[in-house]
Amino acid sequence: MTIPAKQDTSSSLANIEITVRKPEFDFSDTPEQWLASIEASHFMHAIAVMVPVTEKLVIERLRATTDKISNPHLKVEITQVIKQEGIHARYHRAINTHLVGHGFIEIPLFERIQTALFKRLESVMPTSFVESIPAAMEHFTANISKAVLTDQAFWFGDKQTTDAARFLKWHAFEELEHQAVCFDLYKDLKHSSILFSLSLMLFWMPLSALSTYSIHTYFLVKSKKLKSISAWKKHLRFIRKTCPIFLSGAWKYSKKDYSPWTPNDKQLHQREGV
Numbered sequence: 001m002t003i004p005a006k007q008d009t010s011s012s013l014a015n016i017e018i019t020v021r022k023p024e025f026d027f028s029d030t031p032e033q034w035l036a037s038i039e040a041s042h043f044m045h046a047i048a049v050m051v052p053v054t055e056k057l058v059i060e061r062l063r064a065t066t067d068k069i070s071n072p073h074l075k076v077e078i079t080q081v082i083k084q085e086g087i088h089a090r091y092h093r094a095i096n097t098h099l100v101g102h103g104f105i106e107i108p109l110f111e112r113i114q115t116a117l118f119k120r121l122e123s124v125m126p127t128s129f130v131e132s133i134p135a136a137m138e139h140f141t142a143n144i145s146k147a148v149l150t151d152q153a154f155w156f157g158d159k160q161t162t163d164a165a166r167f168l169k170w171h172a173f174e175e176l177e178h179q180a181v182c183f184d185l186y187k188d189l190k191h192s193s194i195l196f197s198l199s200l201m202l203f204w205m206p207l208s209a210l211s212t213y214s215i216h217t218y219f220l221v222k223s224k225k226l227k228s229i230s231a232w233k234k235h236l237r238f239i240r241k242t243c244p245i246f247l248s249g250a251w252k253y254s255k256k257d258y259s260p261w262t263p264n265d266k267q268l269h270q271r272e273g274v
């Protein structure tokens, strides 16, 4: 692809090129517990339930703002993110079909509720909020990705090489790229960083934590894994360990010198490079 006349983006300044990759994955033999613990596996199933709807929404919002972007290089990066998200969403739909086939038949209902909620938000909220949706969604997927790629022993244990595990790592790797592109877009549209931080803290953080752990609990109950006090304690310990994924990192966007590609993120990206 030919990149138009160069104007810097956070990713170009970090020497990171957003490209479309097409690995293949087959989830047909994936067992219920495909990560180190049943809690981790059903946590990722809860995320998987929400991802097709949020990725579709991100794609729609990115397409809706393309004409307003002033930076031509950012425009190219956004086109690449849209293509990446399209591939992610296709695999996530396959995962959800697999889960429905294994008895988790309420998944389409969760998707309908989520779609209706987002439609309502888009119709009642101001433009700056609606145009912050990609950056907000990518904040959470980047946080999940960093957690997964940083502490692989906790998430994967010895289950590192199945197609489901490889898919999670690949998806996490590409999500690291989205945070920078979508925050660049938000800034290119001249919206306030402070309002973005506040919207994360007051709205998106509680909503994302509540919805994820509710669906997470649904999966554990439905698969009969919460039948004892000790199982509930284990579940609560998992929530306590993982809740910083949803409740941290909002204020950094308001700092004057904030740059999405921190040395740590760049190192993770380099290490997981595919």
Ligand SMILES: [Fe+2]
Pocket: 055, 084, 085, 088, 089, 171, 175
């Ligand atoms: Fe994605």
Ligand SMILES: [Fe+2]
Pocket: 085, 138, 141, 175, 178
């Ligand atoms: Fe993403």
